Structures are given as structure tokens and as C-alpha cells.
Amino acid sequence: MTEAATTEAATGAVTAKAVTAEAATAELVPDEVMLLRFGAVTRNTHRIHYDTAFARSEGLAGPVVMAQLHGCLLHRAAAAHAGPAGRVREVSWQNRAPAHPGDRLTVTSTVRDTDPVSGEITLDLVEHRTDGAVCCRGHAVVVPDRTRD
Amino acid sequence: MLDVAEERAQAAMGRWEARSLGVVRAEAAAEFARAAGDSAPALVDPADPAFVVHPMYLVSLLRPEPGAEPGELRPDGMYRDEVPGTDGLDVRLMAGGQAVRWVGEVRVGDRVEVRRAVTAVDRKRPDLLLITVEKTYAAERGPLIEVTERFIVR
Incomplete structure (x- = not known):
């Protein structure tokens, strides 16, 4: 497999690695600051994302990462697979387990099939x-960057 | 409480509602991309010649500028109308998952409206209700994004 691109953000310890064969990965380590920023720009004021006592009263271990932020990471993994001139046509996922600030989230994408x-x-x-639990499971459809062929 | 939520959500099935998400601003989309941890200039720098609106921006935005009135919020901080059928009920709300399909390019300057309707209500267990909502984000020139979103109500 050939690594085609690697990006790193200044905050949030995010990486995305694109590969031209079977798998691509994207990683993110959201912290409390990232959740605050993301909640602010999306106007998501649900207390399970920043109020520890409230989150625990809801049966959670603590504040949880927003579903939309999971979606961004899943999209990033798909986009890495699509390549710079490709595009993501669809992303879908089911939330299976919550993620908390400090968790290292890793998305792995594998090719299911290619439309000939x-x-x-x-x-x-x-x-x-971090502990190996599956937070999200889903799929994406990408229109690949044909210039990489 | 779940019985009431289920009854209300069932009654809302197929009834489409519309809400404005305002006009897409480059700076707001770039701020979203930065908050999501992106660093690609095409996503975080509105001055970049290749700048595009982050594909997840609109579907992540719960309210447009200038934000909600205090009366629009539940005690848990969620919007009263975010999960159909749950307004005023002491229930726990969680996101169950989404399917996002991009059918058009979101552009800076687009005036966006989101329409939504409940399409399924499923009492999975006596203590768990699953509500499915279909959403369509559109600009004046046509549809942009279609979303299927599932909410868990406990």
C-alpha cells in the first residue's frame, strides 16, 4: 500500500492517512477544549457534552464526544480514501459506544466493493x-480521484 | 414518559416542517472545520483559492446565527424541537446514527432551508424508543444534502 497523503492539525491531534489500496485511517484525540469549540460552532448545548455531573446522571461515564464530531472523523477517513480530487458521496454510521475526552479515536476504512x-x-x-471498543460502525461511498490511477 | 413520546412521534409521522439555517458564510464554515480538527487550507482558510464549505458543516449545525432563544432549550440543554415528540418530557436523548448523502455542492452564499419529517417510530424495548427523521437541506438552486437521523429516547 502506498501512503498518498498525511495531514496534521494544530489542535485536536488529528491525522488522516490515505492509501491507494485496501485501507485508510483517520485519528483524532478530542479533548475538553475541542468539545467546547465544536459545541460552540454547531450551537450544540446538550449538557452531556460538557457537564460531568449531568452526564453521569444520564448513565454515562462523563462528557461524551458529539455524534457530529464522530461524523467528521468518519468523513475524513472516507475523504482520505477518495483523494484530493475525489469526493465523498455518502457517509452513514451507527453509534455503538460513547467516546470521552482523551480517547484516541481511530477510524479504519476498508474497501467493500468497487462499481466497475x-x-x-x-x-x-x-x-x-483507546480501549478497543467500537464507537461507530458504518460505510461510505466515494468517487475516487482518477488522477491517482 | 416514553409512551407519550411514542404517541406524539407517531402522530408527527409524515408531517414535514421547515426551518431556515441562514446564509452559508465562509468564515463560519472555516471556523467549523478548525473546531473539527481539520487543517487543510481548502477547509480552514476562506482566502484559499480552493476553499470549500466543509461537507459536514450544515448537517452538524443545530441552529443558525444568532442562536436560540432561551425558551427553545430543554433543561438538558437540547433544543425542545430537536427530537420530535419529546418536548417537555423528562427523557434521556442520545444520537443513534446518521446517513448523510451529498446531492449538491454547498456554496458560500447559499441560503439554506432544512425540511424534516419523522419517518419511523420503533419501540425497541419498554425503556427504549427509536425515532427516525428524514431531513433535506436545500438552497434556492436545489437540494444539497439528504440525511436520515436516528434518535434514541430512554
Whole structure:
């Protein structure tokens, strides 16, 4: 497998690695600051994301990462697979377990199939947290960057 | 409480509601991308020639500028109308998952409206209700994004 691109953000310890063969990964280590920023820009004021006592009263271990932030990481993994001139046509996922600030979230994408006519690739996506638990499971459909062929 | 939520959600099935998400601003989309941990100039720098609106921006945005009135919020901080059928009920709300399909390109300057309707209500267990909502985000020139979103109500 050939690594095609690696990006690193200044905050949130995010990485995305694109590969041209079976798998691509994206990682994120959201912390409390990231949850606050993300909640602010999306106007998500649900207390399970920042109020520890409230989150525990809801049966959670503590504040949890927003579903939309999981979605961003899943999209990032799919986009890494699509390549710079490709695009993501669809991302879907089910939330299986909560993630908390400090968890290292890793999304692995693997090719399920490729449409021989359109070239669209269907990817299976799995997001794990630090302890190995599956946080999200889903799939994506990408229109790949044909210039990489 | 779940019986009431289920009854209300069932009654809301197929009834489409619309809400404005305002006009897409480059700076707001870039701020979203930065908050999500992205660093690609095309996502975080509105001055970049290749700048595009982050594909997850609109579907992550719960309210447009200037934000909600205090009366729009539940005690748990969620919006009263975010999960159909649960307004005023002491229930726990969680996101169950989403399917996001991009059918058009979101552009800076787009005036976006989101329409939504409950499409399924499933009492999985006596203590767990699953509500499925379909959403369509559209600009004046046509549809942009279709979303299927599932909420867990306990």
C-alpha cells in the first residue's frame, strides 16, 4: 500500500492517512477544549457534552464526544480514501459506544466493493476508541480521484 | 414518559416542517472545520483559492446565527424541537446514527432551508424508543444534502 497523503492539525491531534489500496485511517484525540469549540460552532448545548455531573446522571461515564464530531472523523477517513480530487458521496454510521475526552479515536476504512462502471468505491468504516471498543460502525461511498490511477 | 413520546412521534409521522439555517458564510464554515480538527487550507482558510464549505458543516449545525432563544432549550440543554415528540418530557436523548448523502455542492452564499419529517417510530424495548427523521437541506438552486437521523429516547 502506498501512503498518498498525511495531514496534521494544530489542535485536536488529528491525522488522516490515505492509501491507494485496501485501507485508510483517520485519528483524532478530542479533548475538553475541542468539545467546547465544536459545541460552540454547531450551537450544540446538550449538557452531556460538557457537564460531568449531568452526564453521569444520564448513565454515562462523563462528557461524551458529539455524534457530529464522530461524523467528521468518519468523513475524513472516507475523504482520505477518495483523494484530493475525489469526493465523498455518502457517509452513514451507527453509534455503538460513547467516546470521552482523551480517547484516541481511530477510524479504519476498508474497501467493500468497487462499481466497475462508475468507479465508485464503497467503504466499510469502523471507529475504535483507546480501549478497543467500537464507537461507530458504518460505510461510505466515494468517487475516487482518477488522477491517482 | 416514553409512551407519550411514542404517541406524539407517531402522530408527527409524515408531517414535514421547515426551518431556515441562514446564509452559508465562509468564515463560519472555516471556523467549523478548525473546531473539527481539520487543517487543510481548502477547509480552514476562506482566502484559499480552493476553499470549500466543509461537507459536514450544515448537517452538524443545530441552529443558525444568532442562536436560540432561551425558551427553545430543554433543561438538558437540547433544543425542545430537536427530537420530535419529546418536548417537555423528562427523557434521556442520545444520537443513534446518521446517513448523510451529498446531492449538491454547498456554496458560500447559499441560503439554506432544512425540511424534516419523522419517518419511523420503533419501540425497541419498554425503556427504549427509536425515532427516525428524514431531513433535506436545500438552497434556492436545489437540494444539497439528504440525511436520515436516528434518535434514541430512554
